[in-house]
Amino acid sequence: xxxxxxxxxxxxxxxxxxxxxxxxxxxxxxxxxxxxxxxxxxxxxxxxxxxxxxxxxxxxxxxxxxxxxxxxxxxxxxxxxxxxxxxxxxxxxxxxxxxxxxxxxxxxxxxxxxxxxxxxxxxxxxxxxxxxxxxxxxxxxxxxxxxxxxxxxxxxxxxxxxxxxxxxxxxxxxxxxxxxxxxxxxxxxxxxxxxxxxxxxxxxxxxxxxxxxxxxxxxxxxxxxxxxxxxxxxxxxxxxxxxxxxxxxxxxxxxxxxxxxxxxxxxxxxxxxxxxxxxxxxxxxxxxxxxxxxxxxxxxxxxxxxxxxxxxxxxxxxxxxxxxxxxxxxxxxxxxxxxxxxxxxxxxxxxxxxxxxxxxxxxxxxxxxxxxxxxxxxxxxxxxxxxxxxxxxxxxxxxxxxxxxxxxxxxxxxxxxxxxxxxxxxxxxxxxxxxxxxxxxxxxxxxxxxxxxxxxxxxxxxxxxxxxxxxxxx
Amino acid sequence: xxxxxxxxxxxxxxxxxxxxxxxxxxxxxxxxxxxxxxxxxxxxxxxxxxxxxxxxxxxxxxxxxxxxxxxxxxxxxxxxxxxxxxxxxxxxxxxxxxxxxxxxxxxxxxxxxxxxxxxxxxxxxxxxxxxxxxxxxxxxxxxxxxxxxxxxxxxxxxxxxxxxxxxxxxxxxxxxxxxxxxxxxxxxxxxxxxxxxxxxxxxxxxxxxxxxxxxxxxxxxxxxxxxxxxxxxxxxxxxxxxxxxxxxxxxxxxxxxxxxxxxxxxxxxxxxxxxxxxxxxxxxxxxxxxxxxxxxxxxxxxxxxxxxxxxxxxxxxxxxxxxxxxxxxxxxxxxxxxxxxxxxxxxxxxxxxxxxxxxxxxxxxxxxxxxxxxxxxxxxxxxxxxxxxxxxxxxxxxxxxxxxxxxxxxxxxxxxxxxxxxxxxxxxxxxxxxxxxxxxxxxxxxxxxxxxxxxxxxxxxxxxxxxxxxxxxxxxxxxxxxxxxxxxxxxxxxxxxxxx
Numbered sequence: 001x002x003x004x005x006x007x008x009x010x011x012x013x014x015x016x017x018x019x020x021x022x023x024x025x026x027x028x029x030x031x032x033x034x035x036x037x038x039x040x041x042x043x044x045x046x047x048x049x050x051x052x053x054x055x056x057x058x059x060x061x062x063x064x065x066x067x068x069x070x071x072x073x074x075x076x077x078x079x080x081x082x083x084x085x086x087x088x089x090x091x092x093x094x095x096x097x098x099x100x101x102x103x104x105x106x107x108x109x110x111x112x113x114x115x116x117x118x119x120x121x122x123x124x125x126x127x128x129x130x131x132x133x134x135x136x137x138x139x140x141x142x143x144x145x146x147x148x149x150x151x152x153x154x155x156x157x158x159x160x161x162x163x164x165x166x167x168x169x170x171x172x173x174x175x176x177x178x179x180x181x182x183x184x185x186x187x188x189x190x191x192x193x194x195x196x197x198x199x200x201x202x203x204x205x206x207x208x209x210x211x212x213x214x215x216x217x218x219x220x221x222x223x224x225x226x227x228x229x230x231x232x233x234x235x236x237x238x239x240x241x242x243x244x245x246x247x248x249x250x251x252x253x254x255x256x257x258x259x260x261x262x263x264x265x266x267x268x269x270x271x272x273x274x275x276x277x278x279x280x281x282x283x284x285x286x287x288x289x290x291x292x293x294x295x296x297x298x299x300x301x302x303x304x305x306x307x308x309x310x311x312x313x314x315x316x317x318x319x320x321x322x323x324x325x326x327x328x329x330x331x332x333x334x335x336x337x338x339x340x341x342x343x344x345x346x347x348x349x350x351x352x353x354x355x356x357x358x359x360x361x362x363x364x365x366x367x368x369x370x371x372x373x374x375x376x377x378x379x380x381x382x383x384x385x386x387x388x389x390x391x392x393x394x395x396x397x398x399x400x401x402x403x404x405x406x407x408x409x410x411x412x413x414x415x416x417x418x419x420x421x422x423x424x425x426x427x428x429x430x431x432x433x434x435x436x437x438x439x440x441x442x443x444x445x446x447x448x449x450x451x452x453x454x455x456x457x458x459x460x461x462x463x464x465x466x467x468x469x470x471x472x473x474x
Numbered sequence: 475x476x477x478x479x480x481x482x483x484x485x486x487x488x489x490x491x492x493x494x495x496x497x498x499x500x501x502x503x504x505x506x507x508x509x510x511x512x513x514x515x516x517x518x519x520x521x522x523x524x525x526x527x528x529x530x531x532x533x534x535x536x537x538x539x540x541x542x543x544x545x546x547x548x549x550x551x552x553x554x555x556x557x558x559x560x561x562x563x564x565x566x567x568x569x570x571x572x573x574x575x576x577x578x579x580x581x582x583x584x585x586x587x588x589x590x591x592x593x594x595x596x597x598x599x600x601x602x603x604x605x606x607x608x609x610x611x612x613x614x615x616x617x618x619x620x621x622x623x624x625x626x627x628x629x630x631x632x633x634x635x636x637x638x639x640x641x642x643x644x645x646x647x648x649x650x651x652x653x654x655x656x657x658x659x660x661x662x663x664x665x666x667x668x669x670x671x672x673x674x675x676x677x678x679x680x681x682x683x684x685x686x687x688x689x690x691x692x693x694x695x696x697x698x699x700x701x702x703x704x705x706x707x708x709x710x711x712x713x714x715x716x717x718x719x720x721x722x723x724x725x726x727x728x729x730x731x732x733x734x735x736x737x738x739x740x741x742x743x744x745x746x747x748x749x750x751x752x753x754x755x756x757x758x759x760x761x762x763x764x765x766x767x768x769x770x771x772x773x774x775x776x777x778x779x780x781x782x783x784x785x786x787x788x789x790x791x792x793x794x795x796x797x798x799x800x801x802x803x804x805x806x807x808x809x810x811x812x813x814x815x816x817x818x819x820x821x822x823x824x825x826x827x828x829x830x831x832x833x834x835x836x837x838x839x840x841x842x843x844x845x846x847x848x849x850x851x852x853x854x855x856x857x858x859x860x861x862x863x864x865x866x867x868x869x870x871x872x873x874x875x876x877x878x879x880x881x882x883x884x885x886x887x888x889x890x891x892x893x894x895x896x897x898x899x900x901x902x903x904x905x906x907x908x909x910x911x912x913x914x915x916x917x918x919x920x921x922x923x924x925x926x927x928x929x930x931x932x933x934x935x936x937x938x939x940x941x942x943x944x945x946x947x948x949x950x951x952x953x954x955x956x957x958x959x960x961x962x963x964x965x966x967x968x969x970x971x972x973x974x
Contacts, residue, residue: 258485262478306513317513323501324508325516332608337516359501363494370490377483381476389475393482400486404493413496 022449025086026078032090033074037067040097043333047105050334050356065119066097069126076130080137081446088375088445091368092423092438096122096431098365099424101333102345102352109339114426121428125435132439139443143387146199153192156185157235161242174245174418186239186248187420187429190255190398191436197256198390200228201263205386209264232256233276237284244290247405247417251398253277258397259390262380298415315342319410323354323362330358345426347418350410365424366407373400379445392444395437522567523547526590527613527858529562529582531620537562537583539613542671550669556662557629560693561618561799561851564665565590566676579691580800582616582852589614589855596855596863612858619653619853621646624937627970628656631963632941636660641944643694643830646967649838649935651868652847656939656967657831659694661686696802699827700944703913704956705925706822707770708836711762711886713785714773715879720758722882728756732768734814735775742814744771744821749895762886763894765910767821774820779811782819786826788874789836789846795871796831798851805832822913834940835871837927840887841907841935844880846871888932896928898961901969905932908964910956921951926960930968937971939964 041063048056056062070093077084100122104115136142142149160166165176175182201208236253239245257273284291297304297313301320304313318341326336338344338352345352354362376396383389402419409416420430509517523546528535536558539548550565552558563581588594592601592613604611628644636642639661646656667679683691692698714720728751734742744767751766761769774782786807787793794804805828811819818824828836831849839846847870854865875883887907890896896908908928924946929938941960949959 258482262475262482265475265478302511302513318516320500321508321511321514321516323497324505325514325520327501327505329605337519340516354497354501359497362497362501366490366493366497370487373486373490374483377479377486380479386475389479393475393479397482397486400489404489407493408496411493411496411500413492 021451022083024082026074026082029077029086029089030074032087033070033093036090036094036097037063037070039094040066040100043098043101044104047101047108047333050332051105051108052334062119065123066100069123073126073129076133077442080133081442083449083451084442084446085375085379085449087371088438088441091371091375092435095365095368095423098353099349099421099426102338102349102356102424103426105333105356106338106345106349106352108334109337110345112345114345117428118426118431121431122435124428125432128432129435129439132436133443136439136443138447139391139440140385140387142195142391143199143202146196146203149192150196150200153189153196154235156189156192157239159185174243174248181428184420184427184429186245187427187433190251191395191433191440193252193255194259194391194394194398197259198387198394201259201390202386205263208260208269209266230276233273233280236277237280240280240284240291241288244288245418246291246294246415247402247409247419250277250405250417251401251419254401255394255398258401259394262393263386263390294415294417298412301412315348316410316412316416318342319348319351319354320412322351323411326355326358328359330354330356330361332356346420347406347425348410349421349424349426350407353424354411366403369399369403369422372396373403375445376441379441379448383444383448385447388444388447392441395441399434399437518567519546521591524591525610525612526550526565527592527615527856529558529590530615530617530856531558531625532622534622536618537565537665544671546671549671552665552669555664555666557625557658558620559662559665560659560695561620561657562665564668566669567673579693581693582618582798585798585800586616586852586855590616592858594855597857600857600859614858614863615856615860617853617856619648619655619851620657621655621971621974623970623974624656624967625658627966628658628939628963629660631966632658632660632943635959635963636943636946637948639688640946641688641694642946643698643942643944644939644963644967645695645830645834646937646939646971647831647834647838647847647849648971649841649929649938650847652838652849652871653853654831654849654851655937655971657693657695657851659692661688661690663690693799694942694944695830696796696799697829698942698944699803699805699829699832700923700942701826701913702822702828702833703911703923703925704765704767704822705833705836705909705911705927705940706826706828707762707765707820707911708840708883708887708909708927709786709789710770710774710777710782710820711758712789712840712875712879712883713777713781715882716785716875717777717781719776720773722758722885724758725755726758726761726769727754727772728752728761728766729754729768732772732817734771734817736812737814744768744817759886759889759893762890762909765890765895770820771817772820775813775817777820779813779816779819782816783807783809785874788872789839790832790871791828796849796851802831803829805829822911830940830942832940833925833927833942834938836874837887837907837909837929837940838935838938839872839874840880840883841929841938842880843877844873844875846874884932887928891928895955895957896926896961898957899926899928899965899968901930901965901972904930904972906930906965906968907932907935908961910960912955921945921949922954924954924956924959926956926964928961928964928968930972937968939967 045055045059100115100118103118107113107115159176160174174184174186176185236249240249260269301313301317304310305317322341333356336355338355341348341351373396376392380389380392383392399422405417406419406421408414420427422434525548526539529537536554537552540551542549563583565583590613592611597614601611624646632642632644642660644658648655663683668676670676731743731745746767749764751764751768791805791807794802796802808825815824819826835846850866852866854862857863884907887909888905891900891906891908895910899906899908906928911925913923924943926941929935941963943959
């Protein structure tokens with residue numbers, strides 16, 4: 001690529017465009033991490049006090065382990081990505097800690113043991129996070145794996161359809177069963193897809209952007225360039241049809257559209273893609289019973305709840321009742337009844353938070369997600385290479401879409417789909433994948449904020465207007 | 475690529491704004507509606523398992539929430555179930571009665587539900603403190619006006635008279651304030667069976683009670699209107715004295731029989747069932763002592779339907795005035811009667827019908843120098859820490875008769891106890907004012923209703939009592955008379971109050 005990101009120019013003061021140097025702010029990150037740990041450990045203690053009226057006996061061990069994981073992350077970031085965004089990791093740590101506490105709360109209600117397994121998964125996630133940061137010193141290396149990741153993603157998406165290991169849970173065929181482990185390969189495919197899209201689009205963006213004709217103020221793409229769009233559309237529809245997974249379908253197609261738009265800068269793609277999506281969704285709604293059911297339940301959950309009905313409205317309606325019961329400030333840990341909502345520890349963890357921590361808690365969670373998305377998009381803005389921009393924007397968008405789809409579904413804004421809430425929900429594949437996403441985002445932001453190598457040399461740096469600045473090509 | 479990234483940022487912002495707005499709508503504006511939804515077991519469960527405040531009589535709770543180990547944290551327990559069931563009601567899972575439920579029996583558990591459950595606005599500060607100190611929220615307490623000794627005396631006395639199957643009611647009022655000191659209705663029931671956490675057991679008990687012919691769920695003190703019989707002669711006497719035509723020391727028309735105007739046959743003939751009512755004019759006191767039908771029928775005819783109705787309504791007939799228990803029957807004094815009907819109403823017959831509470835108010839009004847106080851059952855409401863947060867104010871319902879009329883009526887009623895039919899209520903050393911009543915039901919196979927009303931001490935009344943015996947199985951028809959059956963019960967209640 002030959003263009004330079006305008007963001008790297010910074011304020012063009014007397015010392016030139018390259019003199020703006022991001023501060024590392026690792027101290028700030030450490031401070032915020034301590035706050036995040038207070039959220040996680042405090043919430044865990046609050047659950048114990050609220051439910052069992054005593055501080056949990058394993059608080060020191062649990063808190064110690066959580067702190068060890070988080071501080072290790074910090075140390076690794078300090079060592080190998082010193083310029084990385086200082087806000088991202090603390091926000092993620094806070095969400096993950098809160099999620100653990102809420103899962104623990106539901107464990108106490110249901111007699112299950114999801115929290116300890118989630119802590120194990122978090123450890124695995126943190127391990128992969130560290131591995132990603134250590135192994136991937138420059139995200140552009142990933143462009144080499146464009147097609148490999150794409151293929152991997154498609155294979156992963158297909159696995160739930162395979163006999164023996166494919167597993168249908170509550171109507172959606174999105175799980176695979178490997179011995180004692182059940183995995184949701186879609187979560188991992190999500191990351192691979194972003195990598196594949198970013199790599200593909202960064203190579204083909206010119207063709208996709210420049211060719212085409214203008215119809216009614218909208219630049220429409222060339223027919224032959226529609227191939228990947230149509231392909232992705234078909235994949236999304238396939239997920240919807242064969243796996244009955246509304247959420248993933250919407251997520252992948254939305255992600256693809258966003259990245260296409262960012263790469264080509266042409267809203268025409270949004271028009272085409274949006275039309276395709278709407279058409280597909282409408283067709284799916286007309287043709288497929290499970291989509292109709294979802295929409296019916298969404299429109300009138302009350303007619304699917306209670307004696308004499310099919311009872312399908314139970315989960316969404318109990319969630320609504322729970323959140324209404326929580327009100328503005330919530331019932332407090334232990335004083336609600338989140339166990340009434342089936343799958344409160346995974347898909348419906350937002351409802352449990354709304355019930356026990358109230359509107360206040362839910363808003364805080366949403367704002368934390370907003371911050372993650374904002375930091376991701378900010379990294380995309382200031383990134384100096386196209387791949388990094390696409391990668392960060394894609395990862396940010398996929399998080400935003402996922403949060404919107406799942407929280408919107410649980411709170412009744414849109415029809416319900418089965419997706420995990422990033423970092424909060426119980427679920428190994430989701431948690432691990434999201435930690436890798438954070439690592440990738442930190443890597444992109446690290447390279448974006450890192451000062452450019454000083455090639456002007458010598459003592460006259462930045463003081464001599466005549467000095468020619470040589471820009472590094474990236 | 476930055477322009478589309480900025481556009482995407484705005485798009486993501488909109489997504490989050492939509493989520494925040496929707497969550498705010500859900501948890502703030504829509505929350506109340508969802509919480510009131512009958513499907514919302516969460517809200518129901520919570521209300522059912524919370525620690526409600528106590529209902530207190532004297533210093534003792536008669537209903538309280540006790541911690542238990544099942545899924546609902548607290549069990550509502552009634553400590554003297556049979557004695558107070560008609561006042562407390564019961565608290566169970568179905569008890570959050572819908573607002574549309576007309577005719578549901580609402581007793582203190584329901585009429586004071588908001589306070590007992592802690593949702594009342596007057597408990598806002600308490601709730602806030604509980605919230606900040608992370609304490610489990612607790613409901614406020616309701617203190618009843620009931621005098622436990624009087625209630626017990628009324629229950630024991632009535633129960634002894636009517637037996638386990640019998641039907642009757644006793645109401646005692648403090649004349650100067652309107653406080654209900656005792657309110658008993660038999661047969662009674664055990665609210666604990668209706669408050670159980672075992673919902674099947676509750677349903678079975680409710681069905682059994684509703685199917686019972688004796689109607690144990692009915693609070694006869696306020697829900698049953700019956701002909702008051704001779705006790706209504708007090709009202710007739712009051713109207714006579716108020717009219718200015720008569721005084722307690724005057725002679726009134728007497729005689730062994732009286733043919734009602736416009737009538738010629740037996741149905742219009744009123745006699746005195748063998749009691750001595752002279753031949754022409756007799757002292758007012760004698761007419762009262764012997765409960766002379768001829769006298770009071772004639773007085774009523776002389777006074778006219780309008781004056782009689784005015785006097786009855788001044789005592790509270792044809793209106794509802796009791797707010798703590800619902801629903802209640804309206805005591806009737808018919809409008810626009812002709813002369814013979816007026817004559818019959820003067821002795822508490824025709825379509826005159828009163829609740830025991832109404833008859834207690836008639837005597838309480840006389841005891842209180844003619845001023846009828848609005849009766850009330852809930853004395854004060856308290857915070858969970860038993861601090862008073864609100865008290866019921868005494869309120870005059872009406873000035874039924876003048877003080878001098880009240881004095882004369884008292885005089886007549888005292889002599890009725892001292893020398894007449896009401897003698898079973900006499901208390902040694904204390905002047906008691908009273909009046910008996912025995913009302914024919916008009917049906918041969920239904921025993922007459924026995925009434926007794928009284929107050930004491932006559933010079934400084936502390937308690938006014940009305941006793942109504944609707945059905946006393948096993949008692950001979952001739953034995954059923956207000957004085958004989960009701961007198962001792964009223965006496966026991968008055969003694970309990972005076973000797974406390």
